Amino acid sequence: MTHAQQLTEAQSVVAACRADFPALDQDVNGHRLVYLDSAASAQQPSAVIDAIAHYERHDHANVHRGVHTLSHRATDAYEGARETLRAFINAASTTEVVFTSGTTESINLVAQSFCRPKLGPGDKVLITHLEHHANIVPWQLVCEQTGAELVVAPINDRGELELDALYALMDDAVRLLAVSHVSNALGTINPIKDIIAKAHSRDIPVLVDGAQGVPHMKVDVRDLDCDFYAFSGHKMFGPTGTGVLYGKESLLDAMPPYQGGGDMILEVSFSGTTFNELPYKFEAGTPNISGVVGFGAAAKYLEDLGMQNVEAWENELSHYMTQQLAAIDGIRLIGTAKHKASVQSFLLGDIHPHDLGTILDHQGVAIRTGHHCAMPVMEFFGVPGTARASLALYNNFDDVDRLVSALDKALEIFA
């Protein structure tokens, strides 16, 4: 199949999907909504909204408990979503798919349960300058708790990891490398498969922060050979308050529980408790059942569309957006990595990002402004924040044109 044919197929598949997202079908401030903030939180298709509503209306009960019919249905729906998500990332087994409240909790779980027991003075945790706060602060905390050192690998002016420097930092004292798959502020796609192979050659386990990876590309955790992969439901068109920690079974098995409570136990007495098997050992208490049902529906929606179609469409759109933005007088594109997802940070003349955000919102164009929870990245580029337009599968060329004309209007006001 030629590239053009692939694109045509992707375009037709994806062009039809915009109508699946009811929130996009509205006017904001008198203009058709153009939603360019999917990297912060993506909109949900009707398939997700309906799956949650159906569950709440018909099947809700607690999971893994009662023998009655509704409890059985709720358990099937919850565990069915786990299987869908296992297949979505190609994990070997559902025992490796732990449900969490999101990427942040997934990373904290690894910091506290995997790292904390093995860290002490003289040990290191290695992260990069590209990370957002969720992949910085949990490591700072565990380093403070244990006396270990947090080491940060550098980036270059295009917003790419300096790989030689990163590899040079992988010494015998490093107990874990935590690195993002895709930068949320800059869109940089890191060569994580190579990075993981290099880390493993030095016996360093790797956690990948995949919050911005899963919405944009096919992720295969076995192909990547990552030890942990963390991601959120709401960045991939599912509900907020849902996430997954993928972990290799041998590693999860050896880790102590993260939180105590119901569902994570086999037997409790006051003399001691026997913990449940994987993945339940890490899922204390009644989980976010309806959210997980929606999360599973989102993964199924993406599988049905085909991640290769999503990726092809977004690449085309992203290329067009970068071209159109670069042509605007006085624009400064921040993050110009060779391999990028459909996220573009920028500054326009001396207009503060928040003023841009307000002027664009007034024209129905929703972008993110500020530090994108990645203050060290902003500091690197010497800016307090940026404006960021992020595309998802439901955006189109017209959205990009609307962004550009809204930016022209901002230039006019601040002329």
Add this chain to the structure above:
Amino acid sequence: MTAGSLHTDDVRDLYRDLILDHARNPRHFGKLDHTTHSAEGINPLCGDKLRLYLDVDADETIKGAAFEGSGCAISVASASLLTDTVIGLSSEDAMAIFDAVTAQLSGGDAPGDRKVDLGKLRALAGVREYPTRVKCATLAWHALKSALRQDTAPASTE
């Protein structure tokens, strides 16, 4: 009816010429030779940050005011207008202006019976229609309040 149809004002009602002028050419930008009171204002959501300096004499008259920092057009213009306004006022009158400005921005009435003529500070009224931006406009004013009270913690809009 969508929320948008209620929102008919032009965005220029927010970015009035006076606001843009003060944002581009902030008055009293920098430090004072002599500072008796100062406070920092931080808007953690936006990262806007400014420091306000005051020179208040023994009679509680504000002899000088200046500010430094970075922020959006609204927060810089508001700080610039603030310094322009409070120089020559008593601390008490400056606090009455604080009450009137924050009331104007929140759409409520200022506490107390005093009628305060806001003058050119009325240019900030457009911000009221943009709830997400009200904190930008009030940042410098909260710093003023902290400075006059000699609070040690930075003023925050959160």
